[in-house]
Amino acid sequence: MTHPLNLLLVSRRKDMLDRLEQILVAADFNPSLQLNSNGHVDPLHGVDSLPDVVIVHLSHLWREELEAIAARAPDRRPALIVVGGANEMNVMRLAMQAGARDLIADPLNPADLLQAIQRTQEERRRPAPVTAARISVFMNAKGGCGATMLACNVAHVLAAKSKRRAALLDLDLQFGAAPLYLDLYPKRGIAQALENLSHLDEVALDGYFAKHASGLNVLSHASDEPLAPGTISASAVSQLLEVTLRTHEHVVVDMPRCVDAVTTAVMQRANQIVIVLQQSVTAVRDATRLIQWLRSDVGVAKDQLCVVVNRHEKSSEIGVEDIQKTLACNAPALVPNDFKTVSECINSGTALLDYAGSASITRAVMTLETRLGGSSAQPRSSVIARTFSSLIPGRSR
Numbered sequence: 001m002t003h004p005l006n007l008l009l010v011s012r013r014k015d016m017l018d019r020l021e022q023i024l025v026a027a028d029f030n031p032s033l034q035l036n037s038n039g040h041v042d043p044l045h046g047v048d049s050l051p052d053v054v055i056v057h058l059s060h061l062w063r064e065e066l067e068a069i070a071a072r073a074p075d076r077r078p079a080l081i082v083v084g085g086a087n088e089m090n091v092m093r094l095a096m097q098a099g100a101r102d103l104i105a106d107p108l109n110p111a112d113l114l115q116a117i118q119r120t121q122e123e124r125r126r127p128a129p130v131t132a133a134r135i136s137v138f139m140n141a142k143g144g145c146g147a148t149m150l151a152c153n154v155a156h157v158l159a160a161k162s163k164r165r166a167a168l169l170d171l172d173l174q175f176g177a178a179p180l181y182l183d184l185y186p187k188r189g190i191a192q193a194l195e196n197l198s199h200l201d202e203v204a205l206d207g208y209f210a211k212h213a214s215g216l217n218v219l220s221h222a223s224d225e226p227l228a229p230g231t232i233s234a235s236a237v238s239q240l241l242e243v244t245l246r247t248h249e250h251v252v253v254d255m256p257r258c259v260d261a262v263t264t265a266v267m268q269r270a271n272q273i274v275i276v277l278q279q280s281v282t283a284v285r286d287a288t289r290l291i292q293w294l295r296s297d298v299g300v301a302k303d304q305l306c307v308v309v310n311r312h313e314k315s316s317e318i319g320v321e322d323i324q325k326t327l328a329c330n331a332p333a334l335v336p337n338d339f340k341t342v343s344e345c346i347n348s349g350t351a352l353l354d355y356a357g358s359a360s361i362t363r364a365v366m367t368l369e370t371r372l373g374g375s376s377a378q379p380r381s382s383v384i385a386r387t388f389s390s391l392i393p394g395r396s397r
């Protein structure tokens with residue numbers, strides 16, 4: 001009987017793929033093969049549904065191959081076994097960053113490979129660790145569609161209602177204004193935090209956050225002088241994100257509409273990407289381009305995308321079904337048009353939840369927050385259900 005484990009073999013060499021396949025078929029596995037002979041260096045390029053285990057035979061492009069895997073969010077990486085370069089320090093270091101479970105020498109000893117797979121299977125059977133922190137990135141399909149308003153309010157609901165340790169990173173380093181939406185006026189921010197990057201740990205970073213009464217931590221560019229494009233590198237922003245993740249359960253990023261190295265690095269690390277658009281032809285066209293770029297160049301999977309139709313009007317000529325069909329996306333989240341409430345909130349620096357907790361726009365934001373991993377819109381269990389649950393032995397509330 002073939003083994004049910006879903007295995008993927010990746011190499012740039014056909015003879016190596018054949019050899020790996022031979023070893024695995026002889027051990028009753030039924031692996032899938034991916035021959036990466038084109039320009040793509042990401043071993044998982046085009047792989048939409050992740051296998052249980054991926055075995056990557058490194059090529060001369062080992063650095064790029066491992067970096068591409070390391071750049072993925074941990075929950076978008078399958079268990080990784082690396083073949084090749086087992087005695088080279090640099091390969092080992094990068095393989096560890098990519099989350100490799102095992103590094104096997106080439107020329108290959110079949111017994112080593114089978115033992116590595118067995119170890120991976122044993123790890124899979126262990127209970128899952130406490131869930132890792134999430135990153136949700138908000139980006140407008142077209143300027144002014146409402147990404148900042150939504151990022152701020154979703155982050156606020158995560159902290160205030162769902163009691164998550166949440167952070168909001170405003171990566172619009174030129175015109176970002178997220179702190180103002182929450183009546184915060186930080187004196188220090190991203191630029192200062194990055195000046196001391198080599199010493200930046202969670203304790204140091206905490207000093208750069210502006211703290212909202214809800215518990216939300218906000219990090220932004222804190223000066224009126226916009227930063228010139230390219231001042232901050234992708235690796236510096238990635239490091240900032242990593243340190244933020246150590247002390248937060250959910251990080252919301254307000255990302256300017258821009259396709260560059262920083263955006264790519266953050267998108268590759270994100271668990272979910274929220275694309276905000278309105279019901280206009282130009283917004284839908286730009287969303288189509290953005291999603292194409294995210295899917296084909298950044299390697300974002302369909303399920304990681306969350307399209308939001310902001311300022312939704314039922315009577316609009318461009319219906320939600322048209323948008324869903326054009327963008328080939330999952331059902332969009334809908335946020336109603338409520339100019340009065342939104343502008344009063346923004347002008348007074350008050351979060352929607354604090355200003356109009358039961359307004360339909362606030363409920364829509366809570367539904368979106370819950371879709372992204374929060375719990376504000378989850379129905380509270382009934383008294384009866386809670387009573388029964390408390391009677392089950394070993395369960396406490």
Ligand SMILES: Nc1ncnc2c1ncn2[C@@H]1O[C@H](COP(=O)(O)OP(=O)(O)OP(=O)(O)O)[C@@H](O)[C@H]1O
Pocket residue numbers: 140142143144145146147148149150310311312335336337338339340342343346361
């Ligand atoms: N659901 C809504 N209903 C009514 N008005 C809204 C809604 N969402 C956003 N707006 C309006 O759109 C404006 C722009 O939205 P927001 O403040 O989020 O900026 P943005 O879209 O992030 O802009 P930029 O592209 O410059 O970053 C808001 O100031 C507000 O007036």
Ligand SMILES: [Mg+2]
Pocket residue numbers: 147148149172254
């Ligand atoms: Mg914005």
